[in-house]
Amino acid sequence: MATIRVRDWTKKQIEEILEEESHSSHDSVIKALLKDRELAKFAGTDIETEESTSNADQQPPENKAFDELTVLSEMYRADNDVLFLWCPNCGKELAHLTLENPIDISIFEMECQRCLNHLDQHVIIAIEIGYPIEEKLVEDNLQADLKECTIDYWDRHLEQSTENTVTEESAIEQLVWQFDQYVRNFQWDWPDDVPVVGFEAGDTLHNKVDDELIEVIEPVTENRNALDSFEVKRYPEGTDPNEARTEIMDSNMIANLIINRSLYLEEDEP
Incomplete structure (x- = not known):
């Protein structure tokens, strides 16, 4: 007998119907739904499929920095079916x-042939036709816009991730490590009005939730694919840092502070 694969969402709905209507099996549920569909067709009722519902529910991200610049991961529709x-x-x-709408890109990786960085869907920028690219190139503003678009996406994406379940936490922590690596590889100066996405020796960070400063001294682990733990000094703002003791801040605590968007880069005193 042939096997039919269904999405997790569909399977969950079938199981709920099975419990609510006291069906004897999943097969019984599906047969009943097929009968309902035939009756609806006979009565002239328009049946809306799961796919069409999900497509209709797709909306552009709110509060994006640019209308025509979008990080590939949150791209859902392209003008004229073309993305640059x-x-x-x-x-x-x-x-x-050239692709068909709606767009759903969960994984996309490639290497930039100029700077040789390995890039994925969380950093590649899709430029749509409406973006004035020639004007930006002449004004030498393109790279600034690309950087701002990327930082804006990282900030919003991590802020939204605070709503994720416990089972997704490890994936988000891995994403924090990935964003941190991008910032290091790109050698970007981080804006002081956006919470940081990484943790680097030599930085002084302001935890605005607890109103304390964190001097990042050095890593005490050498993780290859995960955040490191660091030796730090923590002290209330306005107190003498020389009186603070050093301590070890583990990678889980660092990840939580970054994910909760608590840490800002402290400006160096002149």
């Missing part, structure tokens, strides 16, 4: 894609 992909680090066009 750019590297936010060096400002090189990576490729252009």
Whole structure:
């Protein structure tokens, strides 16, 4: 007998119907639904499928920094079915894609041939036709826009991730490590009005939730694919840092502070 694969969402709905209507099996539920569909067709009722419902529910991200610049991960529709992909680090066009709407890209990876950075869907920028790219190139503002678009996406994405379940926490922590690596590889100066996405020796960070300063001294682990733990000094704002003791801040605590958007880069005193 042939096996039919269904999405987790569909399976959950079938199981709920099975319990509510006291069906004897999943097969019984599906047969009943098929009968309902035939009756609806006979009566002239329009049946809306799961796919069409999900497509109708798709909305553009709110509060994006740019209308025509979008990080590939949150791209859902392209003007004229065409996307131009750019590297936010060096400002090189990576490729252009012709594809059908709606767009759903869960994984996309490629290497920039100019700066040789390995990029994925959380950093590649899709430029749409409405963006004034020639004008931006003449004014030498393109790379600044690409950087701002990327930072804006990272900030919003991590802020939204605070609503995720416990089972998704490890994936978010891995994403924090990935964003941190991008910032290091790109050698970007981080804006002081946006919470940081990484943790680097030599930085002084302001935890605005607890109103304390954190001097990042050095890593005490050498993780290859995860955040490190660090030796730090923590002290209330306005107190003498020389009186603070050093301590070890583990990677889980660091990840939580970053995910909760608590840490801001402290400006160096002149």
